[in-house]
Amino acid sequence: xxKIYRIYRELLDSFGYQNWWPVxxxxxxxxxxxxxxxxxQNTNWSNVEKAIENLLKENALSWETLLNIDIQELKQLIxxxxxxxxxxxxxxxxxxxxxxKPKRALTREFLLSIKGIGEETADSxxxxxxDRLHFVVDAYTRRIFHRAGIIDSEKTSxxxxxxxxxxxxxxxxxxxxxxxxxxxxxxxxxxRKKPVCDxxxxxxxxxxx
DNA sequence: AGCCAGGCCAAGC
DNA sequence: GCTTGGCATGGC
Numbered sequence: 178x179x180k181i182y183r184i185y186r187e188l189l190d191s192f193g194y195q196n197w198w199p200v201x202x203x204x205x206x207x208x209x210x211x212x213x214x215x216x217x218q219n220t221n222w223s224n225v226e227k228a229i230e231n232l233l234k235e236n237a238l239s240w241e242t243l244l245n246i247d248i249q250e251l252k253q254l255i256x257x258x259x260x261x262x263x264x265x266x267x268x269x270x271x272x273x274x275x276x277x278k279p280k281r282a283l284t285r286e287f288l289l290s291i292k293g294i295g296e297e298t299a300d301s302x303x304x305x306x307x308d309r310l311h312f313v314v315d316a317y318t319r320r321i322f323h324r325a326g327i328i329d330s331e332k333t334s335x336x337x338x339x340x341x342x343x344x345x346x347x348x349x350x351x352x353x354x355x356x357x358x359x360x361x362x363x364x365x366x367x368x369r370k371k372p373v374c375d376x377x378x379x380x381x382x383x384x385x386x
Numbered sequence: 387a388g389c390c391a392g393g394c395c396a397a398g399c
Numbered sequence: 400g401c402t403t404g405g406c407a408t409g410g411c
Contacts, residue, residue, distance in 0.1 A: 213392095219392085220393085293393095293395085316391095
């Protein structure tokens with residue numbers, strides 16, 4: 178078994194299934210994942226949760242409402258998530274561009290053409306919102322794989338790292354979904370900017386420890 | 387009280 | 400192509 182897949186197995190054994198992406202009942206999964214993915218750009222998830230609660234409170238986590246809501250009101254609702262001026266524009270722009278699209282038209286290339294949707298956001302939407310086999314790469318992935326000695330720089334390009342991972346693990350939706358979620362969990366518990374290697378489940382697989 | 391958080395875009399090499 | 404600055408709140 179290759180090292181990338183071994184790390185996955187170890188994380189799954191230690192942390193268990195994460196069951197991402199968390200969504201609420203009675204919302205459109207594709208929509209909630211997309212809005213959450215935009216809101217969480219460079220932002221702590223606990224702040225995103227506050228913003229989502231505000232949206233739910235106002236019944237604003239629906240296509241209909243987001244299409245029609247006043248931009249200034251939307252900004253106020255999502256304020257806790259930070260960068261709210263641009264994120265409100267991104268959300269408005271996203272729903273306007275996707276609400277009438279058939280699912281098959283929602284390709285990676287199309288999503289990337291929408292202002293505010295970059296590679297990580299697009300892949301998060303595709304994987305967790307649309308069940309498409311796209312691995313999500315983020316800053317944590319780069320940090321962890323760099324420290325583990327799998328890549329030689331944290332600046333390794335998105336596509337290069339994504340290809341490397343996708344070649345190393347089974348083409349399986351659950352594996353893709355869980356692995357990214359487990360990476361985030363590892364980064365929060367141990368592989369922080371200032372590493373806490375004590376008790377790290379992949380310590381024996383890591384160069385930095 | 388500073389550092390950090392599940393990036394993205396525009397401008398400038 | 401890659402680098403840099405701006406965007407903002409809340410928890411530790």
